[in-house]
Amino acid sequence: MEIQIKADLLGNNEDQALINRTRYNQHGVFCINVMGSPGAGKTTLLERTIDMLKDKISIAVIEGDIYTAKDAERIEAHGIPVVQINTEGACHLDAPMVNKVLDRFELEKLDLMIVENVGNLVCPVEFNTGEHIKVAVLSIIEGDDKPLKYPLIFRESEAVVLNKVDLAPFCDADIEQMKQDLRSINPNINIFSVSCRTGEGLEAWSQWLLSETNKPR
Amino acid sequence: MEIQIKADLLGNNEDQALINRTRYNQHGVFCINVMGSPGAGKTTLLERTIDMLKDKISIAVIEGDIYTAKDAERIEAHGIPVVQINTEGACHLDAPMVNKVLDRFELEKLDLMIVENVGNLVCPVEFNTGEHIKVAVLSIIEGDDKPLKYPLIFRESEAVVLNKVDLAPFCDADIEQMKQDLRSINPNINIFSVSCRTGEGLEAWSQWLLSETNKPR
Numbered sequence: 001m002e003i004q005i006k007a008d009l010l011g012n013n014e015d016q017a018l019i020n021r022t023r024y025n026q027h028g029v030f031c032i033n034v035m036g037s038p039g040a041g042k043t044t045l046l047e048r049t050i051d052m053l054k055d056k057i058s059i060a061v062i063e064g065d066i067y068t069a070k071d072a073e074r075i076e077a078h079g080i081p082v083v084q085i086n087t088e089g090a091c092h093l094d095a096p097m098v099n100k101v102l103d104r105f106e107l108e109k110l111d112l113m114i115v116e117n118v119g120n121l122v123c124p125v126e127f128n129t130g131e132h133i134k135v136a137v138l139s140i141i142e143g144d145d146k147p148l149k150y151p152l153i154f155r156e157s158e159a160v161v162l163n164k165v166d167l168a169p170f171c172d173a174d175i176e177q178m179k180q181d182l183r184s185i186n187p188n189i190n191i192f193s194v195s196c197r198t199g200e201g202l203e204a205w206s207q208w209l210l211s212e213t214n215k216p217r
Numbered sequence: 218m219e220i221q222i223k224a225d226l227l228g229n230n231e232d233q234a235l236i237n238r239t240r241y242n243q244h245g246v247f248c249i250n251v252m253g254s255p256g257a258g259k260t261t262l263l264e265r266t267i268d269m270l271k272d273k274i275s276i277a278v279i280e281g282d283i284y285t286a287k288d289a290e291r292i293e294a295h296g297i298p299v300v301q302i303n304t305e306g307a308c309h310l311d312a313p314m315v316n317k318v319l320d321r322f323e324l325e326k327l328d329l330m331i332v333e334n335v336g337n338l339v340c341p342v343e344f345n346t347g348e349h350i351k352v353a354v355l356s357i358i359e360g361d362d363k364p365l366k367y368p369l370i371f372r373e374s375e376a377v378v379l380n381k382v383d384l385a386p387f388c389d390a391d392i393e394q395m396k397q398d399l400r401s402i403n404p405n406i407n408i409f410s411v412s413c414r415t416g417e418g419l420e421a422w423s424q425w426l427l428s429e430t431n432k433p434r
Contacts, residue, residue, distance in 0.1 A: 037359075039356065039358060039360045068362075070365070089369070091340050120308075120337060121254075121337070123308050139358070142256025143256045145285075148284075149287060150336070152306070167387055170383075170387055
C-alpha cells in the first residue's frame, strides 16, 4: 500500500511537471533545476552566472528553501526577477510548488529560468519540477567519495559543477578521481571545475549554459 | 489523508524507537545519532573519536549509507564492531532499520553505540532511531547561513561539531555568527569547534562525549 501511495504521489507530480514544462516551451523558456548539498555553493554559482549572462539573455530564478528568504535576497540584489518558495520543512521542491509561482513571472520575456532546489544531495532528484535539465553542484570539499555514494543525482544530471577547486591544496580530495567516478556513473555528463571565489572555470560553464539556453527546442 | 498516513508511519517509528532505546538501556549502552550534510566530516570525526576513546570505553558503529559500504570499511579499520545499513535510496535511517541490525552486536559488552546517519541536513532529524541524543556535524565551509536555513537539526541536537575550522582563513564563513545563530535556535546546545584534519578541538569534544557516555542513566 505504501508503494502504491508513493507511485500516485509521484504520478501526480509527473503530470504537474508536464504542465510546467509545456508552459516553459510555449514561451521559449529554458529551465534548469540546480541541486546539491547545503553549502555546495549553488547560490553563489547563480550569482556569478547571472552577472556573466544577464546582458545576453533574460534570466529569472525560483529559490527553494525550507524556511528563510536569505538566498532570494542575495539573487534579488543582482537585479533579476526572483520568487522564493519556502517548503516549510519539506526536503525538496516538487512540480506543484513550482507551478504555484509561475504566474508571478512574465514568462514571455524570459530566456532562462533557474530553479534552485533545497540543499540536499538525496531527495530533490526524485521530483521532476518540469525543468529541461538537472544540474548538480558538488563542492570538492565534500570529499571525493561523494559521486559513488550519491550516484542518482549525477546519473540524472546533464552537467555537474565541481565547485571550490581553489581549496584543492587544503583538502585531500582527488579531483581526477571524482571526474572518473562521475563519468562511470554518467558517461555523458558535462563536468565543469570552477571556483566561484576566484572565478576560475566560470567562463566555460556560463558559455555552455548560454549555448544550451539558445538551442532550438 | 496524506497527513494521517505520515502520522501513522512516524507513530510506528516512535514505537520501534522506544524498543531500541529500551534495549540500549537494558545493556547500559549510550547511543548517539550523528547527522549532517554529505561531506560535513561525520566519518572522519568518528574515526578520530574512536582512536581517542577506544582504550577507555567499548564502542560500536552503525553506518547508514544509501548504497556503498565505504564508510563502514573506514570505521572497520579502527578495530571496532561496525554494521552497514544500506537504505537503497532512502534519505535517512529510521528505527526499524536500526532494530534489524542490533542483534549483530554484543550489546552487553558495549558502552557507546554511534549511529552515523545518511548525509543529509534535512530528513534524518525527523526520524528517532532510539538514540539518547542527536549530534549535528556542520562544516564551516558549508557557510555561516546554514544554522538559520536548516534550524530543525540544530534545535533537536544536544551538541554540534563545527568542523574544518582549519579552513577558516580560506573561506568567508563567520564562525562567531554561526555560534550565535546556533545558540539563538537552541540555547542549550554544546558547540565544539574542531578540525579533524589538524586535531584542533577534538580533545574537548571527546572528553564531553566520554562524560556523557559515563553519566548514570
